[in-house]
Amino acid sequence: xxRVLVVDDSEITRAILGRTLRxxxxxxxxxxxxxxxxxxxxxxxxxxxxxxxxxxxxxxxPLLRLLKADPLSAHIPVLILTSHAEAxxxxxxxxxxxxxxxxxxxxxHELVATVHRLLAQAEAVPAxxxxxxxxxxxxxxxxxxxxxxxxxxxxxxxxxxxxxxxxGMAAADFHEAARAVLATLAEVVDARLLAVAVADPDxxxxxxxxxxxxxxxxxxxxxxxxxxxxxxxxxxPVEVQTEGATGTQEADLQRLVWxxxxxxxxxxxxxxxxxxxxxFRHTAAPRLEGFLRPLxxxxxxxxxxxxxxxxxxxxxxxxxxxxxxxxERLTLEMERARRYKTPLSVVLCDLDDFKEVNDTHGHLxxxxxxxxxxGVLRRHLRSTDVLGRYxxxxxxVVLPQVDLDAARQAAERLRRGLEEHAVKLxxxxxxxxxxxxxxxAWEEGMCPTVDLLVSLADRRLYDAKGxxxxxxxxxxxx
Amino acid sequence: xxRVLVVDDSEITRAILGRTLRxxxxxxxxxxxxxxxxxxxxxxxxxxxxxxxxxxxxxxxPLLRLLKADPLSAHIPVLILTSHAEAxxxxxxxxxxxxxxxxxxxxxHELVATVHRLLAQAEAVPAxxxxxxxxxxxxxxxxxxxxxxxxxxxxxxxxxxxxxxxxGMAAADFHEAARAVLATLAEVVDARLLAVAVADPDxxxxxxxxxxxxxxxxxxxxxxxxxxxxxxxxxxPVEVQTEGATGTQEADLQRLVWxxxxxxxxxxxxxxxxxxxxxFRHTAAPRLEGFLRPLxxxxxxxxxxxxxxxxxxxxxxxxxxxxxxxxERLTLEMERARRYKTPLSVVLCDLDDFKEVNDTHGHLxxxxxxxxxxGVLRRHLRSTDVLGRYxxxxxxVVLPQVDLDAARQAAERLRRGLEEHAVKLxxxxxxxxxxxxxxxAWEEGMCPTVDLLVSLADRRLYDAKGxxxxxxxxxxxx
Numbered sequence: 001x002x003r004v005l006v007v008d009d010s011e012i013t014r015a016i017l018g019r020t021l022r023x024x025x026x027x028x029x030x031x032x033x034x035x036x037x038x039x040x041x042x043x044x045x046x047x048x049x050x051x052x053x054x055x056x057x058x059x060x061x062p063l064l065r066l067l068k069a070d071p072l073s074a075h076i077p078v079l080i081l082t083s084h085a086e087a088x089x090x091x092x093x094x095x096x097x098x099x100x101x102x103x104x105x106x107x108x109h110e111l112v113a114t115v116h117r118l119l120a121q122a123e124a125v126p127a128x129x130x131x132x133x134x135x136x137x138x139x140x141x142x143x144x145x146x147x148x149x150x151x152x153x154x155x156x157x158x159x160x161x162x163x164x165x166x167x168g169m170a171a172a173d174f175h176e177a178a179r180a181v182l183a184t185l186a187e188v189v190d191a192r193l194l195a196v197a198v199a200d201p202d203x204x205x206x207x208x209x210x211x212x213x214x215x216x217x218x219x220x221x222x223x224x225x226x227x228x229x230x231x232x233x234x235x236x237p238v239e240v241q242t243e244g245a246t247g248t249q250e251a252d253l254q255r256l257v258w259x260x261x262x263x264x265x266x267x268x269x270x271x272x273x274x275x276x277x278x279x280f281r282h283t284a285a286p287r288l289e290g291f292l293r294p295l296x297x298x299x300x301x302x303x304x305x306x307x308x309x310x311x312x313x314x315x316x317x318x319x320x321x322x323x324x325x326x327x328e329r330l331t332l333e334m335e336r337a338r339r340y341k342t343p344l345s346v347v348l349c350d351l352d353d354f355k356e357v358n359d360t361h362g363h364l365x366x367x368x369x370x371x372x373x374x375g376v377l378r379r380h381l382r383s384t385d386v387l388g389r390y391x392x393x394x395x396x397v398v399l400p401q402v403d404l405d406a407a408r409q410a411a412e413r414l415r416r417g418l419e420e421h422a423v424k425l426x427x428x429x430x431x432x433x434x435x436x437x438x439x440x441a442w443e444e445g446m447c448p449t450v451d452l453l454v455s456l457a458d459r460r461l462y463d464a465k466g467x468x469x470x471x472x473x474x475x476x477x478x
Numbered sequence: 479x480x481r482v483l484v485v486d487d488s489e490i491t492r493a494i495l496g497r498t499l500r501x502x503x504x505x506x507x508x509x510x511x512x513x514x515x516x517x518x519x520x521x522x523x524x525x526x527x528x529x530x531x532x533x534x535x536x537x538x539x540p541l542l543r544l545l546k547a548d549p550l551s552a553h554i555p556v557l558i559l560t561s562h563a564e565a566x567x568x569x570x571x572x573x574x575x576x577x578x579x580x581x582x583x584x585x586x587h588e589l590v591a592t593v594h595r596l597l598a599q600a601e602a603v604p605a606x607x608x609x610x611x612x613x614x615x616x617x618x619x620x621x622x623x624x625x626x627x628x629x630x631x632x633x634x635x636x637x638x639x640x641x642x643x644x645x646g647m648a649a650a651d652f653h654e655a656a657r658a659v660l661a662t663l664a665e666v667v668d669a670r671l672l673a674v675a676v677a678d679p680d681x682x683x684x685x686x687x688x689x690x691x692x693x694x695x696x697x698x699x700x701x702x703x704x705x706x707x708x709x710x711x712x713x714x715p716v717e718v719q720t721e722g723a724t725g726t727q728e729a730d731l732q733r734l735v736w737x738x739x740x741x742x743x744x745x746x747x748x749x750x751x752x753x754x755x756x757x758f759r760h761t762a763a764p765r766l767e768g769f770l771r772p773l774x775x776x777x778x779x780x781x782x783x784x785x786x787x788x789x790x791x792x793x794x795x796x797x798x799x800x801x802x803x804x805x806e807r808l809t810l811e812m813e814r815a816r817r818y819k820t821p822l823s824v825v826l827c828d829l830d831d832f833k834e835v836n837d838t839h840g841h842l843x844x845x846x847x848x849x850x851x852x853g854v855l856r857r858h859l860r861s862t863d864v865l866g867r868y869x870x871x872x873x874x875v876v877l878p879q880v881d882l883d884a885a886r887q888a889a890e891r892l893r894r895g896l897e898e899h900a901v902k903l904x905x906x907x908x909x910x911x912x913x914x915x916x917x918x919a920w921e922e923g924m925c926p927t928v929d930l931l932v933s934l935a936d937r938r939l940y941d942a943k944g945x946x947x948x949x950x951x952x953x954x955x956x
Contacts, residue, residue, distance in 0.1 A: 035623070062626040088765070091665040092634050145513070148540040151629035156570050158636025165639075165771045188566040264783045287566070293643045297775050304782035305742045311789050 002119055003044065005029040007037035007051035007063065008081075013104075017050065017081075017111070024112040034058030038066050041073055047122065048115050053082040053089060061096055062147040068097035069150055075125050077118035081111070157290040160188055164291060168298025174198070175241045177302030178207035181295055182243070186211055188291075189284045191272040192251055193219075196299065197226040198261075198268035200307070202319075204232055205268075206240040212275075213247020221253055222273075229258050229269055257285075261292065263300045270295065315389040317367055318374035326388025326396050330450050333386075333400045337442055344442040345407030347397040348457040349377065349414060352434045352469040354393040365425050369433055372423045380417040381410070396454070404441035404474075411437040411472040419470065434470035436461055480597060481522065483507040485515035485529035485541065486559075491582075495528065495559075495589070502590040512536030516544050519551055526596050528589075531560040531567060539574055540625040546575035547628055553603050555596035559589070635768040638666055642769060646776025652676070653719045655780030656685030659773050660721070664689055666769075667762045669750040670729055671697075674777065675704040676739075676746035678785070680797075682710050683746075684718040691725020699731055700751075707736050707747055735763075739770065741778045748773065793867040795845055796852035804866025804874050809928050811864075811878045815920055822920040823885030825875040826935040827855065827892060830912045830947040832871040843903050847911055850901045858895040859888070874932070882919035882952075889915040889950040897948065912948035914939055 004026045006017045018028045029046055031037035035058040041049055049067065053060035060080060067073040077099040082089060093101050099121070100114050163184050171177035178196040185194055192212040198205045206226055208219065223240060255277055259270045270292075274280030313325040321329065330346065337344035351373055358366040370393060377395055378387055390396040397414070399407050415437055423431045438461030442453050464473040482504045484495045496506045507524055509515035513536040519527055527545065531538035538558060545551040555577040560567060571579050577599070578592050641662050649655035656674040663672055670690040676683045684704055686697065701718060733755055737748045748770070752758030791803040799807065808824065815822035829851055836844040848871060855873055856865055868874040875892070877885050893915055901909045916939030920931050942951040 057620065057623045058626065061630045088634060088666040092637075095637050142535065145535045148536065148625050148629060151626060151633055152539045154633045154636060155629055156566065158632060158639065159570075159573050161636065161639060162771070165775060169771065169775060187569040264779070293640070293647065294772070297643060297647060297779055301742070301775055301779050301782065304779065304786055308782055308786050308789065311786065
């Protein structure tokens, strides 16, 4: 005869449920609250527990949680029988491990049928062996203390997750998000170095946090190791940021732990150098598991948002500002020049005979030439100069604080840079390319608008083309 | 004389700490574990509590949690004094509300100085009034049960957050993520209708989940209300998906609750129609607060990833496939045609005299013409035909399962569509535009590659231009 434990603070309810169950052939045990229920269940090990949710002292949730957490009672089916069907109580009962959920407006035969169903399901699961030494006596205080300890561990995780989400969401870009995430992890995992590495389609992103002052050699070796883990081609560009001071401490990078992260459309990983590898394996590593999902989400969010911003402002081929973005930037710089009475110039550059490259060597070669030409231009500009792809093979350079003379000299440097550069194609062929340049300076009276300034540069570019290409107009004074 | 409560399971530690504190002029109370500490603290209300973390029965965390949660003890400073400085225990102590944290290798004067500092800080906070009726007696069992109930509520939230993250991360696009998020919320908030609304730069995104079979009229009115909340211009395109069956139930939309969501670079909101507005205000609304952060992150992640995909495949101006995407699609269709021996044609369309539009009416007008021309072409194609912007004013149409004759007829429909369409500019002027069309059909022997097929269409487009524009080559048989 199977024994059913009924846990309810109402004597009447216990009597009604008891009669129904006894009538169906079960032996019935009773308890008046969760604490008494837990002690009885652990001592008597009934076949099924039927429990109310709201009870004085200890209610149904901690009881359920305790029974399901203890290896000696985890197999006992628990049926929640509650008076009101509030949305989260059903959700939470089933999430906490309840095997069935009935509201108190059920019919008696429903209760009996559910208990039978639970018994049938439970038969498939063998009950664990009673430990040979017998079970130490447990009182309600021990029971509750165990529940509290268990819950506390769960809540620690929840709090870290919340902190990860909170700090990560405030981040403006990938590196800021990664920095926030690593700072939070460093508070709960004892590691000498923590890092996040992501393989973006066009570059590797690394963020390294030093908790210990490791030597620059160790940090450099760690960086190489992270790149190796990303399995990127050797020549991929790398964007690396390091937080925390280097020093003289050595470290064994063999102990670097790598946890792969599956991000949207790319791969990455979290790397840690635990201070105490043994402690890490047993305590920190399982805890880390619970942090990976929010960590991934936060990193992905920042990364996607950064990429989206880049895609809407950068030209995909040359990685320089696109037409709209360089136009907007020029508008902004013109407003500044007007307000602060500072000079401003533009250089418009068109690659000479570019169509021939496409026709002779194909589109891929053309793309390569464009991309390298952009790189040459960028390298010959100062960091405050702004470069954009203005059209097919046309580039616009915005030179804040630069007057016409200096702008012509800048254009001449760009012209020479292109002339001296040779593009090696994958076919082995070498392509040489030159550019024609039109230069114009903004002046309050003369070129009041962005459009007029650019058309002036465009007319001078036309003159440069007419003068035989590969030159700057107006000419640089000898 | 201020009283300090020392909670530690070691008699020796209590004796040492007691001597130090008494030597500094404090009165000292003692307790042997968290439960005893809680009872003593609530009864005696000491000026400061100094507690160990690891103790039998009830350890330091639940004690700390309980003291900080009770209005009568929340003001009492708690100093955690622990033997080992494991990373998370410091983090967790401070997060749980500890006012100070010392490891047991501290010097006696550090302890005394810290207690003095805590006392000085606490003086700024007035202690709450003792209730007139006096405090009901509390035993350790009540204390622990209260802690457990409190923790359980915290853990419910953590579990929902985890579920939101888990289901949301698996989503492929915004609607799937919104659907997953709403389904999880519906389990913990009792609402007849739940919805997410987001104002993307180029459209409104709505996801509606019906828990009750509301009438189609109510749903339509709800949809209007959501759009009103987004404050979008009336003509914005709307992408709406509804989950759950409509029926005959009426509902008062005055009761719709709108919770603004701050997403990256846009705005949105979560809307609910609570079943019981009173219960919602008191119970569900405060609970919802804890879910907003993961909800925003999940929605944003799916939305950003979807936008990124669209941006990398769609032309920003015409919202049709960009050069790379239409080329890839043609490559795919050619493989299919080859494998299944089905016909495949392409139509290349170039707008006639488009440069004149730009020169006469400006770039903005040119953009408007391009965008409308793309719309006209799209409307005159079948849903299985694929349209892409191939270059500046050039469009490529891929026609799977279509032979040359049918393709020429399709091109003729497109030609007539353009011819009949008038573009109204914001200046009031009207622009008419025509297109020239080159048509080519794929044949295994003749046009084996995508490049050759497109060049054939290009040559015929050239012929069409030569024949006076606004026509299709090869000509459609009369």
